[in-house]
Amino acid sequence: MSQPIPVTASDWNHFFDLAATIALIALAIVIGAMIFFIVKYRNRKGQPEFIPEFRLSKGRARENVIFASISIIILVSLVVASFTLTPNPRFSPDPSNSLVIDVTAYQWAFNFGYPDGVTTLDNMTLPGNTVVMFNVTSADVMHNLYLIQFKVSIEAVPGRYNIIWVTTPAATGNQAYTYNIECKELCGDGHTFMDATMYVVSQTAYNQWLASQISSNSTTTSGG
Amino acid sequence: MAIAGMFGEMMRTQLAVPMNNFLLANTYEQTVTLHGLLMILWVLTPLGAGIANYIVPLQIGAKDLAFPRMNATSYWTYLFSGIMLISTVFLPGGGPNTGWTLYAPLNTIQFTPQPGMTLAVLAILLLALSITMSSINFLTTIARNRAKGVTWRRIPLFTWSIVFTMALALFAFPPLAAGLLLLSSDRFLGTVFFSSTQGGGILWDELFWFFGHPEVYIVVFPALGVIAEVFQTFAKKPIFSKNVFIVEFAAVAFLSMGVWMHHMYTTGVNYSVLQTFSFTTLAISVPFEGLVLALVLTLYKGKITLNTAMLYCLAAIFTVTLGGITGVLQAFPVLDYAFNGTYWIVGHFHYVMAGTTLFGLLAGLYYWWPKITKRKPNETFGVLIFVVAFISFNILYFPYFFLLGMPRRIFTYTLASGFASLNLTATIGAYIFGPAAALAVLNLVLSLRKPALPNANPWSAQELEWTQNYRGSTATQTANSTENVVNAAADDPPKETLEDRWYWCREGNCKTAEKPVDYSGKNDSQMPLRRKSID
Numbered sequence: 022m023s024q025p026i027p028v029t030a031s032d033w034n035h036f037f038d039l040a041a042t043i044a045l046i047a048l049a050i051v052i053g054a055m056i057f058f059i060v061k062y063r064n065r066k067g068q069p070e071f072i073p074e075f076r077l078s079k080g081r082a083r084e085n086v087i088f089a090s091i092s093i094i095i096l097v098s099l100v101v102a103s104f105t106l107t108p109n110p111r112f113s114p115d116p117s118n119s120l121v122i123d124v125t126a127y128q129w130a131f132n133f134g135y136p137d138g139v140t141t142l143d144n145m146t147l148p149g150n151t152v153v154m155f156n157v158t159s160a161d162v163m164h165n166l167y168l169i170q171f172k173v174s175i176e177a178v179p180g181r182y183n184i185i186w187v188t189t190p191a192a193t194g195n196q197a198y199t200y201n202i203e204c205k206e207l208c209g210d211g212h213t214f215m216d217a218t219m220y221v222v223s224q225t226a227y228n229q230w231l232a233s234q235i236s237s238n239s240t241t242t243s244g245g
Numbered sequence: 246m247a248i249a250g251m252f253g254e255m256m257r258t259q260l261a262v263p264m265n266n267f268l269l270a271n272t273y274e275q276t277v278t279l280h281g282l283l284m285i286l287w288v289l290t291p292l293g294a295g296i297a298n299y300i301v302p303l304q305i306g307a308k309d310l311a312f313p314r315m316n317a318t319s320y321w322t323y324l325f326s327g328i329m330l331i332s333t334v335f336l337p338g339g340g341p342n343t344g345w346t347l348y349a350p351l352n353t354i355q356f357t358p359q360p361g362m363t364l365a366v367l368a369i370l371l372l373a374l375s376i377t378m379s380s381i382n383f384l385t386t387i388a389r390n391r392a393k394g395v396t397w398r399r400i401p402l403f404t405w406s407i408v409f410t411m412a413l414a415l416f417a418f419p420p421l422a423a424g425l426l427l428l429s430s431d432r433f434l435g436t437v438f439f440s441s442t443q444g445g446g447i448l449w450d451e452l453f454w455f456f457g458h459p460e461v462y463i464v465v466f467p468a469l470g471v472i473a474e475v476f477q478t479f480a481k482k483p484i485f486s487k488n489v490f491i492v493e494f495a496a497v498a499f500l501s502m503g504v505w506m507h508h509m510y511t512t513g514v515n516y517s518v519l520q521t522f523s524f525t526t527l528a529i530s531v532p533f534e535g536l537v538l539a540l541v542l543t544l545y546k547g548k549i550t551l552n553t554a555m556l557y558c559l560a561a562i563f564t565v566t567l568g569g570i571t572g573v574l575q576a577f578p579v580l581d582y583a584f585n586g587t588y589w590i591v592g593h594f595h596y597v598m599a600g601t602t603l604f605g606l607l608a609g610l611y612y613w614w615p616k617i618t619k620r621k622p623n624e625t626f627g628v629l630i631f632v633v634a635f636i637s638f639n640i641l642y643f644p645y646f647f648l649l650g651m652p653r654r655i656f657t658y659t660l661a662s663g664f665a666s667l668n669l670t671a672t673i674g675a676y677i678f679g680p681a682a683a684l685a686v687l688n689l690v691l692s693l694r695k696p697a698l699p700n701a702n703p704w705s706a707q708e709l710e711w712t713q714n715y716r717g718s719t720a721t722q723t724a725n726s727t728e729n730v731v732n733a734a735a736d737d738p739p740k741e742t743l744e745d746r747w748y749w750c751r752e753g754n755c756k757t758a759e760k761p762v763d764y765s766g767k768n769d770s771q772m773p774l775r776r777k778s779i780d
Contacts (some may be wrong), residue, residue: 032579033579033580033582036577036580037574037580040573040574041574044570044571046574047566047570048566048567051537051538051541051566052562052563053563054541055559058541058544058547058549059544059549059551059559062480062544062545062546062547062548063549063550064548064549064550084485085486085489085535085539088534088535088538089531089532089534092530092531092534093531096573097525097531099577100523100524100577103577128356157513161350161356162348162350162356162446163348163349163350163351163446165652166587167586167587167652169650172582172583173582173583174511174582174583174585174586175513175582176511176512176513178446178447178510179445180441180442180443180444181444181446181447181448182513183444183512183513184513185582198707201650203650203652205519205585205586205652205653206586207274207277207343207346207348207351207653207654208342208351208429209274209342209351209356210270210271210342211270212270212274212334212652212654212655213270213655213657213658221275
């Protein structure tokens with residue numbers, strides 16, 4: 022797929038790669054040391070029956086402090102690195118500069134409400150290169166709006182509005198990107214098939230789509 | 246346990262190929278729920294307590310637990326509640342289908358009207374009662390029924406791990422019980438604690454995870470205790486810095502009660518709360534890492550014998566380390582936005598809980614089997630089964646770390662999702678791991694047909710339950726009896742720490758079993774509960 026990776030996901034990937042590399046090195050050190058000790062100090066014939074006394078005790082407190090300090094330094098630097106990530110819960114985008122979508126999850130579908138009164142079910146069309154703010158709630162039980170390729174998710178809690186935002190990748194002309202949305206919280210028997218699709222199109226295509234939605238909505242209303 | 250394992254195999258069967266129809270959605274959700282509830286609450290939690298029931302009194306020189314009748318009550322409550330939970334699948338509407346987390350408001354009568362759900366709530370409540378009784382019993386035993394000379398500093402590490410396990414259980418289960426009582430009231434009396442839109446769902450989250458996170462450590466601690474014992478015996482070395490090890494245990498136990506919110510990163514809690522719990526979660530990894538490093542460093546300059554028990558411990562160290570470091574990644578809220586609720590998390594907690602606890606406690610069974618039954622399980626067969634079990638465990642759970650896009654608890658997936666090959670791999674692993682785990686236990690059972698060992702201590706273990714000749718009990722002691730007393734120091738002044746005593750014993754001074762000597766040097770008290778002689 023040659024779809025652009027959203028900025029939240031590329032940030033996520035970079036930070037994950039960094040943290041996972043450190044984690045794997047730590048794992049390799051621990052397991053490597055364990056295997057080394059087992060091979061090196063295996064029970065051989067000809068060894069004295071009792072291990073000659075050796076003392077780690079004098080340095081033990083110090084060694085423990087050293088281990089703890091090393092891991093604290095690594096963790097703190099990772100925390101600092103994580104501050105630059107998006108979506109950073111510390112900064113909230115200005116709602117006036119972003120497209121606010123009201124998401125209502127219920128058993129077992131997502132309803133997306135646009136500012137212009139348009140509502141769609143299980144699919145949404147978004148303009149490219151826009152900060153989109155999802156205002157998520159639930160009509161019945163807990164759900165979770167998981168934007169898989171964006172690597173962000175937020176719980177849909179009844180009686181509560183939770184906010185998450187993403188920046189859609191730029192789309193021009195006839196470009197249209199498809200992203201998947203899934204419910205990530207067990208919400209009953211229909212949980213498996215509770216999913217939705219996000220289409221990211223250019224601003225002009227979005228405007229056209231919105232206009233067609235508004236007109237079809239009004240025809241439905243006048244017809245009904 | 247077999248039933249819970251079978252539920253696990255059923256799920257893997259269903260997920261083996263895309264769009265499978267082996268289980269229906271509702272049946273699958275019931276399976277997933279019962280597998281989680283049974284495995285965590287009815288298998289992993291009491292398994293450590295089961296071994297502790299036998300070993301802890303031996304390690305501290307008590308005749309039995311402090312309240313034997315309460316112990317029996319606890320056991321029968323546990324068994325009854327387990328049967329009660331399993332029986333829910335036969336009720337009309339089936340059993341609970343909400344996942345083991347029983348999230349509100351899905352757990353209320355409005356969304357899960359089946360009586361099986363109500364019965365399940367009551368079953369868990371009974372289990373909480375059973376575990377609370379057990380934890381009081383163990384803590385009382387360890388605090389009050391130690392033999393003379395077994396000071397707090399001399400308590401073996403497995404017993405220490407049980408101290409922290411039970412202390413955590415004592416604090417962790419009441420919030421769960423409170424939540425379940427409120428939930429019962431919702432279901433029976435029509436109250437709206439959890440169906441309320443004024444925070445009902447979050448209230449359950451908080452109560453549940455305040456229990457749920459310490460529960461992880463309740464499950465893992467006994468395994469760490471076993472590993473410490475086994476490493477000390479087969480590396481012929483005392484643990485690396487015992488006092489620090491115990492302090493780290495305590496630190497993990499304490500911090501584990503302050504990290505529950507990391508299960509709720511995506512519930513929309515505000516930033517400062519998010520960051521606080523991210524810090525506490527990272528903080529807990531420091532003492533926990535200390536525990537693992539201390540265990541690994543115990544092998545340093547040891548004299549290591551590799552046998553089945555030892556191999557299971559090594560496997561448990563691997564799983565706890567891998568599970569632990571994936572846990573550190575999850576501690577970052579932004580990373581967790583993607584991990585939360587996916588198969589990554591499933592992989593993570595199966596490594597931590599299933600891997601560490603099952604391998605660790607299997608090691609415990611292999612290690613103490615000669616103590617319990619005076620028989621040694623077949624070593625060749627044991628090692629062979631270990632190799633199969635360890636490899637298949639990783640075939641089963643390692644692919645989960647690549648299934649980041651697959652939400653938990655979905656009963657099927659499409660071919661287009663690309664999950665098929667990884668799921669098939671996991672299912673193959675599951676088909677091998679299940680029988681392998683059963684064979685590992687069968688190996689223990691088969692050893693019962695062998696003749697009894699002539700040697701009561703075939704591993705030359707130095708820990709108190711093997712070396713101490715405490716036949717006596719506080720009840721049967723006579724005034725001048727020296728039994729039930731730690732008798733390490735024959736003719737040397739008492740050594741301060743177990744480590745000192747260990748070296749001293751290793752140098753050949755320790756012919757303890759024949760020469761029981763009052764370690765404390767004070768024959769003052771023969772009271773059954775001897776607070777004064779404890780320290």
